[in-house]
Amino acid sequence: QQQVKQSPQSLIVQKGGISIINCAYENTAFDYFPWYQQFPGKGPALLIAIRPDVSEKKEGRFTISFNKSAKQFSLHIMDSQPGDSATYFCAARGGTSYGKLTFGQGTILTVHP
């Protein structure tokens, strides 16, 4: 019940296109849903995060869509750029694992020029 399932495992997008990564969870006690971007050999960096009382949050080219009833949330990267090529992780926090983050499996995004 603590799992967060992320898809797809890998994604190839042309420059200027939209990248969409999806996550699903089971634990309704999760109260915070961040997305992280990780470049090879580096630690994860927070990209954007959302709480379940909001259905959408946008920061620049990055948007989180949140569907509480379906227990799903997704990351949309508009106007994808080659510099966006990285691994993206969704995560969830809350429930019985107070303070801990439960990570999705990760999505390797490649944006072709």
Next chain:
Amino acid sequence: GAVVSQHPSRVICKSGTSVKIECRSLDFQATTMFWYRQFPKKSLMLMATSNEGSKATYEQGVEKDKFLINHASLTLSTLTVTSAHPEDSSFYICSAVPDISYEQYFGPGTRLTVT
């Protein structure tokens, strides 16, 4: 923004030796720090939760006698891999939390290679 550093960034050690990795919060006090392990092309696996002034809480399956964690101050936590073996080779990442309700800020990671 909140900055977390790790030292060293890379370390190579011989089998049987011990290695210490430091995690520091540079511009905030962290009551809680987390230690993760990441294998190539895999997700982050939580190893333990480190609280200042108390014993670390280890995740199931993580050997606490092998991975010693010390959170001696509000800005420093250390992970010591004791009697390291090649299977301990991995990317170790820490994160620090100013307060249990705040965001986790991640360090840049430490690449450990055991020969």
